[in-house]
Amino acid sequence: MSAPANLPPKEELLNRAEEILKQLEGGPWPSHVSELRKTRYPLHVYGVGLVARKSPWGPAAVKVEFLNTGVLSRWARDWVPGGGSEVHFRVFHTPGKFLRTDFLRKITKISRELGVGLIELVGQTGALVLNLTPETAEAMVDALREIGTDVGGSGDAIRALNACVGPALCEFALYDTLKWYAEFYKDKRVNDNIVTPSYPYKFKVKFSGCPLDCARAQRGDIGFIGVWEGAPEVDQELLGKKIEAGEVDPEKLAANCPSGAITWDKEKKELRIDGTRCKKSMHCIRAAFPAIKPGKKRKVAVVVGGGSKGRFGPKLGWFIGYLEPDQVKDAIDLTFKVIGPWEAEAQPKYRLGDYIMHLGLDKFIEKAGIKLEGMPVSTAKMPDEVPYAVLPKEVRERFLSFAQQLKGRV
Ligand code: SF4
Structure with a gap:
């Protein structure tokens, strides 16, 4: 990338960069610049970028022996005086982001001695990222492996897994997300595909x-979400007390149920929930817990094809059926069944959801050989008269009616 227009001479550019950095240290709030000064991060590059109002970083590649993925690197563009580089690893993190203090101490020691003294917990998944220098990269990987972790989870591979805090901290957890996370990590196939990018x-x-979905499983290529069968459980006595105390308004509860499954009998002072209509929104449970709780018969709903990036834009996953809370081994097998046809046939840079849209959900399920309890039965057939249709008929009709409603409103 060519140098931005009207850049001052080198010395003045660096002085102005320092001025901006100092401004970012002012004020009563914590400053990321003050924190970065404690490390060996090339802060001047950041400052120059702020003066130029352009990213000062360009792409680069750093090869670390015996490492296929997990390393991301950038070099300062040639118009940045003094140059500089920024290289970081993604390190395997722990289920629910529980980090033991002894583990953190070891990571900090490695970062200080072999890296630049900077650890980041970033992104939606809380990924553990360590900055390093290319010269010490290999020694750093060895040190990380010695303390029982590894580098991986970037590129076209299985990314670092993500689980909510689950039963360790949360009263709503309907299955053991932490155990499922650990079992997935322990599986050799999963592990191999986290450290080796080989997918589209x-x-x-x-x-x-x-269903509150703190780990955003709806946006995973495969997501596992705890649910229950039928209606939530209502403890009428406790609910009555909450209503008397003014903590719960039963009419509001019924009005706010997204599927209209709740009815409030004023005479009998009884709240009823129709399990066949309940969409597991968690709204009533959150508002009246523990008087309203998830039902006792627990399941794990499986959704596939979600993602915020991809050829056809952001998508929420499609529900494809249920597993039991103890079926984690089947969940691992299912994951590789889902990956199979996508890996074999999808074009490069097609997320699983893009591939499913291209193929149609019914055909995808058939190709992957998936059989699950509660699978959605679709009568939709791809009509011959619509060439290149990527969505089943019923889905296209839903979009069409939505577009017509919008047109009507405009
Ligand atoms: S997803 Fe549900 S169980 Fe997990 S932390 Fe969030 S509220 Fe709790």
Whole structure:
């Protein structure tokens, strides 16, 4: 990239960069610049970028022996005085982001001695990222492996897994997300595919203990979400007390149920929930817990094809059926069944969801050989008269009616 227009001479540029950095240290709030000054991060590059109002970084590649993925690197562009580089690893993190203090101490020691003294916990998944220098990269990987972790989870591979805190901290957890996370990590196939990129694009696996979906499993290529069968359980006596105390408004509860499953009998002072209509939104449970709780018969709903990036834009996953909370081994097998046809046939940079849209959900399920309890039965057939249709008929009709409603409103 050519140098931005009107850049001052080198010395003045560096002085102005320093001025901006100092401004960012002012004020009563914590300053990321002050924190970065404690490390060996090339802060002047950041400052120059702020003066130029352009990213000062260009792409680069750093090869670390015996490492196929997980290393990301950038070099300062040639208009940045003094140059500089920024290289970082993604390190395997722990389920629910529980980090033991002894583990953190070891990581900090490695970062200080072999890296630049900077650890980041970033992104939606809370990924553990360590900055390093290319010269010490190999020694750093060895040190990380010695303390029982590894580098991986970037590129076109299975990405670092993500699980909510689940039963360790949360009263809503409907299955053991932490155990599922650990079992997935322990599986050799999963591990191999985290450290070796061989897929058309990235593949994310996420575990959420309930439909509140803190791990955003709906946006994973495969997501596992704790649910229950039928209606939530209502403790009428406790609910009555909450209503008397003014903590719960039963009419509001019924009005806010997204599927209209709740009815409030004023005479009998009884709240009823129709399990066949309940869409597991968690709204009533959150508002009246523990008087309203998830039902006792627990399941794990499986969704596939979600993602915020991809050829056809952001998508929420499609529900494809249920597993039991103890079926984690089947969940691992299912994950590789889902990956199979996508890996074999999808074009480069097609997320699983893009591939499913291209093929149609019914055909994808058939190709992957998936058989699950509660699978959605689709009568939709791809009509011959619509060439290149990527969506089943019923889905296209839903989009069409939505577009017509919008047109009407405009
Ligand atoms: S997803 Fe549900 S179970 Fe998991 S932390 Fe969030 S509220 Fe709790």
